[in-house]
Amino acid sequence: MEKDKGLLLVLSGPSGVGKGTVCKALREKMPELIYSVSATTRSARVGEEEGVNYFFKGRDEFQRMIEQDELLEWAEYVGNYYGTPRRFVADTLASGKDVILEIEVQGALQVKEKFPEGVFLFLAPPDLSELESRIVGRGSESEETIKSRMEMARTEIELMDKYDYVVVNDYIDTACDKIKAIIAAEHLKKDRQIHKYRKWILKEV
Amino acid sequence: MEKDKGLLLVLSGPSGVGKGTVCKALREKMPELIYSVSATTRSARVGEEEGVNYFFKGRDEFQRMIEQDELLEWAEYVGNYYGTPRRFVADTLASGKDVILEIEVQGALQVKEKFPEGVFLFLAPPDLSELESRIVGRGSESEETIKSRMEMARTEIELMDKYDYVVVNDYIDTACDKIKAIIAAEHLKKDRQIHKYRKWILKEV
Numbered sequence: 001m002e003k004d005k006g007l008l009l010v011l012s013g014p015s016g017v018g019k020g021t022v023c024k025a026l027r028e029k030m031p032e033l034i035y036s037v038s039a040t041t042r043s044a045r046v047g048e049e050e051g052v053n054y055f056f057k058g059r060d061e062f063q064r065m066i067e068q069d070e071l072l073e074w075a076e077y078v079g080n081y082y083g084t085p086r087r088f089v090a091d092t093l094a095s096g097k098d099v100i101l102e103i104e105v106q107g108a109l110q111v112k113e114k115f116p117e118g119v120f121l122f123l124a125p126p127d128l129s130e131l132e133s134r135i136v137g138r139g140s141e142s143e144e145t146i147k148s149r150m151e152m153a154r155t156e157i158e159l160m161d162k163y164d165y166v167v168v169n170d171y172i173d174t175a176c177d178k179i180k181a182i183i184a185a186e187h188l189k190k191d192r193q194i195h196k197y198r199k200w201i202l203k204e205v
Numbered sequence: 206m207e208k209d210k211g212l213l214l215v216l217s218g219p220s221g222v223g224k225g226t227v228c229k230a231l232r233e234k235m236p237e238l239i240y241s242v243s244a245t246t247r248s249a250r251v252g253e254e255e256g257v258n259y260f261f262k263g264r265d266e267f268q269r270m271i272e273q274d275e276l277l278e279w280a281e282y283v284g285n286y287y288g289t290p291r292r293f294v295a296d297t298l299a300s301g302k303d304v305i306l307e308i309e310v311q312g313a314l315q316v317k318e319k320f321p322e323g324v325f326l327f328l329a330p331p332d333l334s335e336l337e338s339r340i341v342g343r344g345s346e347s348e349e350t351i352k353s354r355m356e357m358a359r360t361e362i363e364l365m366d367k368y369d370y371v372v373v374n375d376y377i378d379t380a381c382d383k384i385k386a387i388i389a390a391e392h393l394k395k396d397r398q399i400h401k402y403r404k405w406i407l408k409e410v
Contacts, residue, residue, distance in 0.1 A: 122395065124402075131405065157402045165390070166398035178393055185370070185390035188383055190327065193371035197329075197362045200336070 006093035007186055008115060009033075009100045011179070012108035013123030014156050018169045022123060023102040025172045026179055033183075034092050036101040039065065042080040055085060073103070073110035084111065098183060105159050112162060119186050121179065122163035126170045211298035212391055213320060214238075214305045216384070217313035218328030219361050223374045227328060228307040230377045231384055238388075239297045241306040244270065247285040260290060278308070278315035289316065303388060310364050317367060324391050326384065327368040331375045 011023055027033055039055040041062050050056055057065070062081045065071050074083030084101060092099050101111065101118075112120060125131055135149040160166060165182055169175045186192070216228055232238055244260040246267050255261055262270070267286045270276050279288030289306060297304045306316065306323075317325060330336055340354040365371060370387050374380045391397070 124398075131402070157399065160395065160399055160402065163395050165393045166395050167393055178389060181386040181389035182393060184383060184386035188370045188372055188387060190365060190368050190371050193329075194362065194365055197336070197365065 004096060004187060004192060006096055006098045007183065008089055008093060008118040009098060009183065010108050010111055010118050010120045011100060011102045011123060012105050012121065014125070015104060017123045017125055019102050019123055022169060022172055022175050023100060026100065026176045029176055030180065032097065034097050034099045036084055036099050037088055038082055039071070039085050040080060040082045072114050073107040075107060086114070109159070109162060119182065120163040121165045121167055121182065122160045123175070124160070124166050124168045126168060209301060209392060209397060211301055211303045212388065213294055213298060213323040214303060214388065215313050215316055215323050215325045216305060216307045216328060217310050217326065219330070220309060222328045222330055224307050224328055227374060227377055227380050228305060231305065231381045234381055235385065237302065239302050239304045241289055241304050242293055243287055244276070244290050245285060245287045277319050278312040280312060291319070314364070314367060324387065325368040325370070326387065327365045327371045328380070329365070329371050329373050331373060
């Protein structure tokens with residue numbers, strides 16, 4: 001039976017939720033998962049390798065990549081550009097391997113516009129009481145502070161609506177198991193399977 | 206955090222694919238999965254219990270259930286009615302438990318019309334070469350036979366299109382693991398999670 005195309009898995013969520021930790025643990029458990037390598041204009045640090053840690057680019061080259069729509073998302077951070085090269089993701093998926101992209105929420109939404117067939121995972125804080133404490137604090141906060149935090153939480157939850165799955169980051173192992181189940185299930189989706197049967201039927205007629 | 210509503214899992218596929226065997230193995234591995242109890246007009250056999258093996262109904266009562274849309278699907282088989290009572294499924298799901306319904310393809314499509322939020326799994330034969338042998342046989346079949354079998358295979362594959370997932374029944378354990386992953390992933394879908402966060406936000410305002 002022909003090989004499936006890989007999945008692009010986008011792991012995102014509010015800052016401080018533990019995306020990096022979960023992503024690292026997941027890659028250890030699933031070495032077959034390919035980590036999306038970013039492009040950047042910052043200089044390589046000692047020990048960093050081209051194509052492994054980053055694709056190192058000049059500013060002009062990075063600008064050209066933006067203009068020619070070669071990035072699934074990009075952002076400027078402390079004077080340097082960072083972005084996700086579309087080519088690396090597309091080539092890896094075409095080879096039948098799954099790609100994981102760990103990224104903050106704004107970047108994930110950019111990716112979703114350019115690559116809606118990705119699987120978008122929102123990593124959520126352990127429970128609502130944490131959300132609560134982030135909003136009402138220790139009880140000594142002003143009404144205004146609480147109101148503004150509430151607004152932020154509401155925005156985050158509305159962003160959650162753009163995702164396919166919500167994974168609560170209670171325990172790293174549990175979160176990884178859930179993500180593994182999502183990857184397995186996504187590969188079994190009818191739209192990813194039926195073409196093989198259709199192709200076979202057509203071939204034989 | 207409030208309890209999730211259960212999932213209705215509909216396990217179906219062409220006859221002879223091994224639905225019953227997979228369903229039995231899955232229930233052994235996941236005793237928390239509730240098996241949908243059918244209603245029937247046939248008489249109870251020795252050892253069969255009301256509400257466990259079947260809900261035993263008179264023909265008039267069964268007719269009334271059909272007319273009042275109390276069945277997710279029904280069919281007549283060798284002079285008796287068989288059907289899936291909506292109430293049993295709805296009550297079990299409301300209690301937070303997942304329900305599994307093992308059923309042939311025509312029944313599954315009836316369920317899908319009445320309960321589109323179910324998760325529809327198509328159990329497929331181990332590989333396309335089996336499909337092939339079912340169609341071309343041992344090479345001694347007439348062109349007409351092959352043509353009619355091809356038509357049947359095409360119909361089956363078009364029915365596959367109505368399902369959410371395709372699970373190949375190669376090894377029972379593997380098929381069960383895949384179904385477990387699908388159940389886990391379905392519970393993590395954003396639409397099943399976000400309402401808790403939304404409700405919390407509303408409550409606090």
